[in-house]
Amino acid sequence: MEQKIRTFKRRTMLYIPGNNPAMLQQGSVYGADGVLLDLEDAVALNQKDAARILVSHMLQYVSYEGCEVTVRVNHIDTPFGEEDLKQIVPLQPDAIRLPKVETIDEISRIIQLVEDIENAHELPHDKMKIHVMIETALGVQNVYDIANYSSRIDAISIGGQDLAADMQLVKTNDGIGIDYARKQIVMAAKACKIDVFDTVYVDVENEEGLREEAEYIKKLGFTGKAIINPRQIEIVNEVFTPTEKEIRKAAKIVKAFERNKKEGIGVFAVDGKMVDAPVVQRALRVLEMADIDVADI
Numbered sequence: 001m002e003q004k005i006r007t008f009k010r011r012t013m014l015y016i017p018g019n020n021p022a023m024l025q026q027g028s029v030y031g032a033d034g035v036l037l038d039l040e041d042a043v044a045l046n047q048k049d050a051a052r053i054l055v056s057h058m059l060q061y062v063s064y065e066g067c068e069v070t071v072r073v074n075h076i077d078t079p080f081g082e083e084d085l086k087q088i089v090p091l092q093p094d095a096i097r098l099p100k101v102e103t104i105d106e107i108s109r110i111i112q113l114v115e116d117i118e119n120a121h122e123l124p125h126d127k128m129k130i131h132v133m134i135e136t137a138l139g140v141q142n143v144y145d146i147a148n149y150s151s152r153i154d155a156i157s158i159g160g161q162d163l164a165a166d167m168q169l170v171k172t173n174d175g176i177g178i179d180y181a182r183k184q185i186v187m188a189a190k191a192c193k194i195d196v197f198d199t200v201y202v203d204v205e206n207e208e209g210l211r212e213e214a215e216y217i218k219k220l221g222f223t224g225k226a227i228i229n230p231r232q233i234e235i236v237n238e239v240f241t242p243t244e245k246e247i248r249k250a251a252k253i254v255k256a257f258e259r260n261k262k263e264g265i266g267v268f269a270v271d272g273k274m275v276d277a278p279v280v281q282r283a284l285r286v287l288e289m290a291d292i293d294v295a296d297i
């Protein structure tokens with residue numbers, strides 16, 4: 001199967017309310033890997049049209065250089081979803097994020113509409129990526145089929161706040177209620193070879209809690225995490241950036257692999273631990289995340 005996992009970093013995606021000009025203007029200066037310009041739940045119903053206009057202007061006139069720019073539109077079946085797509089798709093942000101997708105029928109209708117709009121503007125179909133949010137129990141049940149529906153979908157994410165509401169849970173900081181969904185969503189993403197983002201951590205003042213959650217979701221296999229405040233960037237970026245120790249170990253493994261390969265040896269030991277192809281693959285990923293070229297080690 002074609003490898004769709006991105007090679008660039010997607011550790012932190014900063015949500016910015018689409019009706020807040022100051023935040024929208026400054027969004028890329030804080031060091032997040034991406035910005036999520038939000039037309040959906042950060043925007044009150046009576047601000048939806050104003051936010052759409054503002055975000056359209058920002059996409060045209062603000063430089064988000066160095067940041068991946070994603071716009072979260074409203075659900076297709078709300079009074080705002082179709083108009084969001086009509087105004088945003090022609091501007092071709094790096095990606096659009098589709099909230100609360102539950103079925104293949106929905107994703108197929110949305111992608112059809114996106115491509116109709118692109119056709120009308122003589123735009124290609126392979127430039128703007130699509131990110132799908134899974135935020136309901138039904139979405140979790142259908143996640144693999146949704147994620148696998150189109151090669152334009154290059155990431156899926158869990159919306160923990162909405163999922164907790166749909167599941168009628170009291171959401172706790174330990175995330176127990178959404179743990180099954182997190183794992184199911186990660187597995188679907190890995191099966192489709194696409195990226196997978198974790199949900200926001202709403203307790204902005206709780207830095208230790210955020211670090212713990214980021215460390216946990218990294219272990220589960222998430223690519224990165226949506227965040228809501230600039231103060232959360234450094235912590236999550238740090239968790240998702242390999243440490244010096246991890247880099248040294250990975251370099252040692254890759255170097256040993258290269259040496260052994262020449263002699264036809266596929267399995268060997270480094271510091272008393274067995275190394276074979278999957279271990280080398282993981283070491284290469286560590287170097288990639290640390291921006292280290294294998295040729296330079």
Ligand SMILES: CC(=O)SCCNC(=O)CCNC(=O)[C@H](O)C(C)(C)COP(=O)(O)OP(=O)(O)OC[C@H]1O[C@@H](n2cnc3c(N)ncnc32)[C@H](O)[C@@H]1OP(=O)(O)O
Nearest residue numbers: 014015016017023024027038041042161200204228229230
């Ligand atoms: C369940 C969901 O759908 S989540 C996704 C939708 N939610 C959002 O988009 C919320 C985004 N975040 C925010 O609105 C805010 O960070 C809040 C409400 C969570 C906290 O607000 P505050 O306590 O006022 O933030 P704080 O005091 O840390 O702000 C410090 C600075 O960072 C800026 N800032 C805060 N959040 C953001 C953000 N998300 N994007 C860009 N800038 C931001 C503020 O404008 C402020 O700038 P200034 O110093 O130049 O005035």
Ligand SMILES: O=C([O-])CC(=O)C(=O)O
Nearest residue numbers: 159160161162199200226
């Ligand atoms: O986690 C996110 O991306 C925010 C969200 O929409 C949710 O939690 O419901």
Ligand SMILES: [Mg+2]
Nearest residue numbers: 041135159162
């Ligand atoms: Mg949500």
